[in-house]
Amino acid sequence: xxxxxxxxxxxxxxxxxxxxxxNLEKEGYEVIQAKDGQEALDLCKLHRPDLIIxxxxxxxxxxxxxxxxxxxxPDFRTTPIVMLTALxxxxxxxxxxxxxxxxxxxxxxxxxxxxxxxxxxxxRSKKDTDQKxxxxxxxxxxxxxxxxxxxxxxxxxxxxxFELLSLLASKPGRVFLRNEILSLVWGSEVIVGDRTIxxxxxxxRQKMGVDCIKTIKGVGYKFEL
Amino acid sequence: xxxxxxxxxxxxxxxxxxxxxxNLEKEGYEVIQAKDGQEALDLCKLHRPDLIIxxxxxxxxxxxxxxxxxxxxPDFRTTPIVMLTALxxxxxxxxxxxxxxxxxxxxxxxxxxxxxxxxxxxxRSKKDTDQKxxxxxxxxxxxxxxxxxxxxxxxxxxxxxFELLSLLASKPGRVFLRNEILSLVWGSEVIVGDRTIxxxxxxxRQKMGVDCIKTIKGVGYKFEL
DNA sequence: GCTTTAGTTAACAATTTGGTAATCATTCAA
DNA sequence: TTGAATGATTACCAAATTGTTAACTAAAGC
Numbered sequence: 001x002x003x004x005x006x007x008x009x010x011x012x013x014x015x016x017x018x019x020x021x022x023n024l025e026k027e028g029y030e031v032i033q034a035k036d037g038q039e040a041l042d043l044c045k046l047h048r049p050d051l052i053i054x055x056x057x058x059x060x061x062x063x064x065x066x067x068x069x070x071x072x073x074p075d076f077r078t079t080p081i082v083m084l085t086a087l088x089x090x091x092x093x094x095x096x097x098x099x100x101x102x103x104x105x106x107x108x109x110x111x112x113x114x115x116x117x118x119x120x121x122x123x124r125s126k127k128d129t130d131q132k133x134x135x136x137x138x139x140x141x142x143x144x145x146x147x148x149x150x151x152x153x154x155x156x157x158x159x160x161x162f163e164l165l166s167l168l169a170s171k172p173g174r175v176f177l178r179n180e181i182l183s184l185v186w187g188s189e190v191i192v193g194d195r196t197i198x199x200x201x202x203x204x205r206q207k208m209g210v211d212c213i214k215t216i217k218g219v220g221y222k223f224e225l
Numbered sequence: 226x227x228x229x230x231x232x233x234x235x236x237x238x239x240x241x242x243x244x245x246x247x248n249l250e251k252e253g254y255e256v257i258q259a260k261d262g263q264e265a266l267d268l269c270k271l272h273r274p275d276l277i278i279x280x281x282x283x284x285x286x287x288x289x290x291x292x293x294x295x296x297x298x299p300d301f302r303t304t305p306i307v308m309l310t311a312l313x314x315x316x317x318x319x320x321x322x323x324x325x326x327x328x329x330x331x332x333x334x335x336x337x338x339x340x341x342x343x344x345x346x347x348x349r350s351k352k353d354t355d356q357k358x359x360x361x362x363x364x365x366x367x368x369x370x371x372x373x374x375x376x377x378x379x380x381x382x383x384x385x386x387f388e389l390l391s392l393l394a395s396k397p398g399r400v401f402l403r404n405e406i407l408s409l410v411w412g413s414e415v416i417v418g419d420r421t422i423x424x425x426x427x428x429x430r431q432k433m434g435v436d437c438i439k440t441i442k443g444v445g446y447k448f449e450l
Numbered sequence: 451g452c453t454t455t456a457g458t459t460a461a462c463a464a465t466t467t468g469g470t471a472a473t474c475a476t477t478c479a480a
Numbered sequence: 481t482t483g484a485a486t487g488a489t490t491a492c493c494a495a496a497t498t499g500t501t502a503a504c505t506a507a508a509g510c
Contacts, residue, residue: 385456
């Protein structure tokens with residue numbers, strides 16, 4: 001089961017906010033509500049939604065303003081944005097799309113169509129987001145960032161340490177023989193001494209602070225929280 | 226100047242085919258015309274368009290059939306597809322979107338809106354979204370002015386320095402391998418020495434005053450505030 | 451043309467990393 | 481209980497990698 005997609009929905013009309021949120025949640029999405037443009041912006045930064053729905057006419061900041069500002073932040077450069085509005089005239093629709101929105105839907109909204117369009121956008125954006133992150137309990141191993149995180153703490157591992165931990169964590173609970181580790185982390189050609197693995201395991205344990213690598217004497221090591 | 230995007234447009238009504246093609250070409254797109262579903266499919270395989278517009282009701286194969294068939298081919302799994310139809314009822318719109326189309330537009334079509342929606346889809350599918358202004362924390366990277374601002378202070382970087390920083394900052398936290406940096410900033414043909422990247426990184430760090438580039442030995446560099 | 455600036459290279463310094471050996475601690479079985 | 485295995489720990493060194501400086505070359509501006 002993959003995690004539910006988070007959708008931020010911003011509209012200043014409480015009724016619409018309620019009805020649409022209800023429909024989105026029924027569809028299995030996690031909905032974050034915002035009642036104006038400024039709040040939408042703040043909540044985006046806080047929650048990092050996977051998709052954003054913005055009403056155009058909102059107090060403090062219009063949907064177009066919010067869209068423009070979001071598109072400047074690296075984190076939201078590719079997040080799908082849907083514009084929502086009562087205006088159905090051409091020029092405002094074009095303006096919305098040219099701002100960087102991915103879709104533009106005129107009110108009155110059919111919840112079914114909205115959901116179909118949202119599904120289409122998320123289906124598309126998921127294809128580009130192939131992150132290589134592993135999560136085991138409160139530990140995160142991010143291959144693209146080369147970073148291990150335990151809770152809120154970042155742990156900096158050297159290249160070999162990181163590779164070794166990644167290997168063990170790739171199949172939590174499974175025991176890796178010393179031979180396997182050698183050939184998978186060091187390669188089959190390289191020949192290193194017996195104690196090399198131990199030393200690296202030691203360094204990992206030291207840096208992590210958490211006891212997550214278990215020794216099985218005479219066999220090998222395994223990852224376990 | 227980047228190469229014009231190719232758009233395949235399939236409709237069995239010659240008038241519409243003509244009018245819309247004219248408008249697309251006026252906008253700078255290269256248009257490939259198809260008069261039925263089967264032809265659309267064949268021409269797609271032949272020309273590999275960047276975006277596909279399909280009328281739903283066409284002889285031989287409907288737009289939905291074509292869409293389904295295309296989505297099974299690896300080359301067209303992510304190509305944006307726009308459905309076009311006279312039917313404006315909900316169910317067919319939902320059916321179109323759920324088939325794997327990225328947008329659904331009801332006739333009569335406003336050429337301006339069609340083009341806006343096409344632009345939005347192409348903008349999204351283009352890999353590197355060339356955003357003009359990026360903001361990360363209190364740092365602003367402005368591609369148009371070739372200027373980096375930290376808080377209120379302007380930092381003047383040379384071309385290569387600016388490009389390198391822009392690349393790293395485009396995905397904060399993500400590690401860029403030396404190879405990636407070389408091919409993305411210098412291009413894959415150019416061959417430069419090993420130390421070139423280091424020297425540029427050094428100059429950036431020096432000019433910026435803020436420590437925002439982190440070294441990961443044996444791997445690469447990443448942007449982090 | 452001359453000057454300035456940017457980009458690259460080379461040489462060396464500093465740092466990090468990976469690997470080894472020696473020693474210590476633990477396990478397990480006779 | 482005791483002693484061989486086996487792993488843990490520490491210190492140390494060599495190799496790899498990056499940082500830094502300076503010099504050289506190419507391009508841009510005057």
